[in-house]
Amino acid sequence: MLGTGILKGMAVTAKNFVGSYHDSEHPLTTSEYPEQRIAPKENARQFPFLVHDTEDAMKGLRCVACQICEKECPPQCIYIVKSKDKRADYKGQMQLYPVTFDIDLSVCMSCQICVEVCPFEAIKMDTEFELSNTDRFGGLLVNKHQLAKPNEHYRKIHPTEAAVSDASLAVEVAKAQAKAKADVEAKAKAAAEAKAKAEAAAAAGPIGTAPTAPAPKPTAPAAASAAPPAA
Amino acid sequence: MDAPANRTVQSVGQGREGELLEVAMGPQHPSTHGVFRMDVVLDGETVVKLKPVFGYLHRNHEKIAENTSYLGSMPYTDRLDYFCSLSNNWAYALSVEKLAGLQVPERAEYIRLITAELTRVLNHTCLVGFLLQDMGALGTPLMYAFREREKILDLIESLTGARMMCNYMRFGGCRCDLPAGWLDEAKKVVAEYPRFLDEFDKLLSGNEILMARTQGVGKLSAELAISAGITGPMLRASGVDYDLRKVDNYGIYSRYPFRVPLGDHGDVYDRYMIRMLEMRESLKLLEPALNDIPDGPVVDPKAKLRGFRPKPGEAYGRIESPKGELGFHLISDGSPNPYRYRVRPPSLINLTILEDMCLGQTIADAVITLGSVDIVLGEVDR
Numbered sequence: 351m352l353g354t355g356i357l358k359g360m361a362v363t364a365k366n367f368v369g370s371y372h373d374s375e376h377p378l379t380t381s382e383y384p385e386q387r388i389a390p391k392e393n394a395r396q397f398p399f400l401v402h403d404t405e406d407a408m409k410g411l412r413c414v415a416c417q418i419c420e421k422e423c424p425p426q427c428i429y430i431v432k433s434k435d436k437r438a439d440y441k442g443q444m445q446l447y448p449v450t451f452d453i454d455l456s457v458c459m460s461c462q463i464c465v466e467v468c469p470f471e472a473i474k475m476d477t478e479f480e481l482s483n484t485d486r487f488g489g490l491l492v493n494k495h496q497l498a499k500p501n502e503h504y505r506k507i508h509p510t511e512a513a514v515s516d517a518s519l520a521v522e523v524a525k526a527q528a529k530a531k532a533d534v535e536a537k538a539k540a541a542a543e544a545k546a547k548a549e550a551a552a553a554a555g556p557i558g559t560a561p562t563a564p565a566p567k568p569t570a571p572a573a574a575s576a577a578p579p580a581a
Numbered sequence: 582m583d584a585p586a587n588r589t590v591q592s593v594g595q596g597r598e599g600e601l602l603e604v605a606m607g608p609q610h611p612s613t614h615g616v617f618r619m620d621v622v623l624d625g626e627t628v629v630k631l632k633p634v635f636g637y638l639h640r641n642h643e644k645i646a647e648n649t650s651y652l653g654s655m656p657y658t659d660r661l662d663y664f665c666s667l668s669n670n671w672a673y674a675l676s677v678e679k680l681a682g683l684q685v686p687e688r689a690e691y692i693r694l695i696t697a698e699l700t701r702v703l704n705h706t707c708l709v710g711f712l713l714q715d716m717g718a719l720g721t722p723l724m725y726a727f728r729e730r731e732k733i734l735d736l737i738e739s740l741t742g743a744r745m746m747c748n749y750m751r752f753g754g755c756r757c758d759l760p761a762g763w764l765d766e767a768k769k770v771v772a773e774y775p776r777f778l779d780e781f782d783k784l785l786s787g788n789e790i791l792m793a794r795t796q797g798v799g800k801l802s803a804e805l806a807i808s809a810g811i812t813g814p815m816l817r818a819s820g821v822d823y824d825l826r827k828v829d830n831y832g833i834y835s836r837y838p839f840r841v842p843l844g845d846h847g848d849v850y851d852r853y854m855i856r857m858l859e860m861r862e863s864l865k866l867l868e869p870a871l872n873d874i875p876d877g878p879v880v881d882p883k884a885k886l887r888g889f890r891p892k893p894g895e896a897y898g899r900i901e902s903p904k905g906e907l908g909f910h911l912i913s914d915g916s917p918n919p920y921r922y923r924v925r926p927p928s929l930i931n932l933t934i935l936e937d938m939c940l941g942q943t944i945a946d947a948v949i950t951l952g953s954v955d956i957v958l959g960e961v962d963r
Contacts, residue, residue, distance in 0.1 A: 355787035362784045363721055379728050391735075393742040393760060418887065424653040461656035461748045466756070467887055475742070510760070 392508060395462050395475035397492075398453060399499040403440050407498040412472035414445040419464035419473060427457035428464065440519070441526035451494035455481060471515045477507050601629060604944075608637045612715050612948045615958030619935070619947065626943045631936040635929075638962035646922040651677055651889050654922065656748040661924065662960040663745055664704045667696040667737070668902040670750035675831065676898025676909040681891040683753035683881050690833045691874040692755050695767065696737070696747075697832075697900070698863040698870070702774065703733045704903035705814075705856040708955050712853060713785065715952035716794055722785060729777045732770050739763060752889065753881030764871055771867045778860055786857065795850035799938040799950030802847060809934045813905025813927050815954060818855045819847035825901035832900075839866050852953040890917050904928050904955050924963060928956040 370378050381388060404410030415432040431450035439445045464473050476499070483489035505512040607618035616637035622630035642661065646654040658673045659666035671693055678685065685693070710726030734744045739760055741747040749756050785791055801811070806819045816823055824841045826834040842858035844851030893915045899908035905927025912921035931954050939947040 352789055355789050355792075359784045359788050362780055366725070379731065391739045391742070393739055393757075395742040422650065422653065422887070424649055424656055459656060460743065460746065462742065463652065463656065463748075 390477040390479070390507075392510065394477040394479075395460055395465075396479045397455065397458060397460060397476050397481060398464055398473050398497070399476045399503075400451065400494060400497045401472055401474055401501050401504055402498050403501055407495070407500070409437075410440075411447060411494070411498060412440065412470050413448050413451060414439065414470055414472070415448040415451075416446075416470070418467050418469070422463055422467045424461060424463060425457050425459055427454040428452070429454075441523045442530070443526065448494060451497060453492050453497065455483075455490040455492050471519055474504050474508070474511075474515075476503075606944075606947075607634075613951065614711065614956055617951075617956070617958055617961070619951070621944060621947065623944060626945075628939045628942055628944060628947055631939050631947065633932055633935050635932070635958070635961050638958045640963065642963040643922050643924060647919055650917045651752065651891070651919060652886065654919075655750070656746065659746040659748055660959055661926065661963060662902065662904060662907075662928065662957045664707055664957060665700045665903050666745060666747045667700045667741075667749060668900060668907065670747065671697055671832075672898060672900045672902065672907045673909050674750040674752055674898075675900060676896050676911050677752045677891070679896035679898050680894055680911055680913055681752060681889075683884055685754055686878050686881060687875050688758075688877040689754035689879045691870055692759065692879065693750065694832050694834065694870050695867060695874070696740070696749065698867050699733050699736065699767075701863045701903045702860050702867075703730055703737075704955075705860050706730050706733075709781070709853060709856055712849075712949065712952045713791075715949050716791070718785075718791075722781070725777070725781065725784070729774070732773075736763070736767055736770060739766070751880055751884065751886070753884030755879045758879050764874065767867075768871050771864055771871065774864055775861065778857065782857065786854070791853075792850060795848065795853060795949065795953075797846070797848055798942065798946045799849045799852075799953060800847050801934065801938050805934065805937060806847070809937075810930050811905070811934055813901070813903070813931065813955075814852060814855045814859060815905065815931050817841065818844035818851040820844055825899060825906055829899065829901075833870075834866075837866050837869055839863075849949055849953040852955075888917070890915060899925070902927060904957070904960075905931055924960075926960040926963065928954070929961045932956055932961060 365373075401412050402408075402410035403412065415430055417430050417432070420426075420428040420430050429450065429452040430448050433447045433449050436444040437447055460475070462475055465475055501512070501516075504515070602623045604621045604623060605618055606621055607613040608616040610618075613619065618634040618637070620630075620632040620634055621628055640660075642657055646657060649657075655670060655673060658669040661669050677683075706726045706729055710723035713722035714720075737747060738744045740763060741749040741756075801815070801819050803819045803821050806816050807821060811819075812823070812825075820843050822841060822843055825831070826839075827841060839862045842855050842862065844855055891913045893913055895910075895912045897908055897910045899906050901907075906925065907927055908925035910921070910923040910925065911919050914920040935947075935951060935954065938950050942950070
């Protein structure tokens with residue numbers, strides 16, 4: 351019969367309308383935004399931030415101004431100026447740091463490529479999405495003071511990712527410490543060996559048949575082996 | 582004020598019967614799905630000539646890609662057909678993998694199939710909503726479609742971090758593994774989806790007004806469709822059995838049985854029904870894939886993120902995107918940037934046939950014919 355299809359369709363809309371009030375299977379799908387907020391997903395990404403480890407944000411930035419992100423950024427929205435001097439990073443290695451680190455918010459397309467290419471776990475994506483600004487030019491150019499956020503923030507917004515990142519950094523630190531310790535031990539061992547040999551040579555001096563001539567010899571290789579770790 | 586006594590009311594068209602009227606529909610017309618213009622020559626209400634004009638959204642995609650690294654083009658492919666960014670990612674990744682000879686791990690192949698089929702469902706859901714909107718069913722069908730689309734978008738967001746601009750696939754796999762609990766969520770959405778399709782069918786497919794409005798409108802014959810290079814649901818609605826998932830067997834499509842729905846008449850109603858049926862087939866593919874997905878790495882360990890330089894050569898990778906054959910033709914000269922980068926966009930090529938489908942029909946039919954082509958201007962203009 352003509353019109354049955356239409357009536358069936360009307361029944362569906364009626365069911366949906368009434369259901370939005372009473373039926374738990376057809377609940378309202380919208381939420382009243384500024385009052386009700388849906389928590390962002392863990393993987394959500396909006397705009398990058400720079401991770402810092404210490405209390406003083408500028409001193410603890412992990413960024414070493416290697417400029418890889420600047421080069422790889424598809425819309426070219428990152429601007430970095432390297433420092434002239436070096437400072438110790440989180441594992442005590444001397445590194446450059448960014449004097450200027452700007453990201454143009456109006457150009458950034460939230461693609462996360464800067465995060466992926468960064469070898470230092472220094473830049474990560476924030477989940478903050480209310481980024482509007484009344485200043486059209488200066489307000490949209492975000493500098494390093496505004497970009498810096500502590501590692502705790504990263505742990506809070508991306509717990510799974512941050513755990514992986516922290517673990518890999520801990521491995522790096524452990525490696526660096528182990529290397530430093532090994533260096534110190536090698537140095538100590540070399541020094542001890544040199545001392546022992548010198549003492550042995552000195553002790554052998556009065557008793558042995560050829561006392562004075564070979565005595566300086568053992569000290570020279572010992573000094574050479576101690577030299578590279580010190581450098 | 583009294584009108585002068587000798588003045589009579591004249592209709593504007595008096596004495597001008599038989600003259601043709603040229604109308605520029607768009608680029609701001611709401612039914613042209615973006616910034617697209619149809620220069621239509623009308624005889625009364627009948628279309629005599631129709632010239633599609635595009636390029637208003639041209640963003641220089643191909644030339645930008647030639648000046649950026651291979652990886653740097655990946656987020657730009659999201660912005661071609663912004664409803665199906667994951668399919669676009671796959672097509673681009675596929676052609677680069679051909680170029681560089683990378684192998685995709687098993688788990689990544691499953692993730693690709695799952696995300697691509699979710700995208701197909703997503704795209705077709707939107708399309709039927711928009712098509713009905715074009716026909717004058719204002720609000721309700723589109724609202725229902727978007728309600729369901731939201732569920733898939735939530736899945737995609739929790740996987741890739743963005744709802745539409747996913748930037749998820751990488752050369753030799755995918756960017757990250759599935760988050761914990763994602764598969765269960767996806768299974769739930771896939772299991773509940775047929776209920777929406779049934780509801781939508783009940784709401785509209787048998788609706789007499791819809792049938793009267795769409796059957797016999799915007800007909801496209803199989804011969805014309807083939808000779809014009811039409812692909813995707815448009816071609817299948819005209820009764821040509823051609824689906825790259827079956828023809829090329831890319832990915833792991835050969836492992837799962839699925840049917841390719843075909844139309845008889847090639848009119849707007851067939852194109853609408855094809856999409857409804859394809860969604861059901863996609864869900865049939867998704868169910869076993871979500872259950873069978875193996876553990877393992879999601880990216881080829883040989884794949885390099887930085888300093889990626891494929892050997893000189895040429896490759897064309899194509900997939901069956903929800904709109905048709907989406908292909909990327911790349912020529913490498915061994916440098917970090919492609920020497921030539923060319924996109925074969927399905928919606929642009931499907932659009933070229935618009936005049937032939939609209940001639941002799943009314944202007945209102947031209948609107949729904951355009952709606953049934955399923956264009957996204959981001960891809961047409963690039």
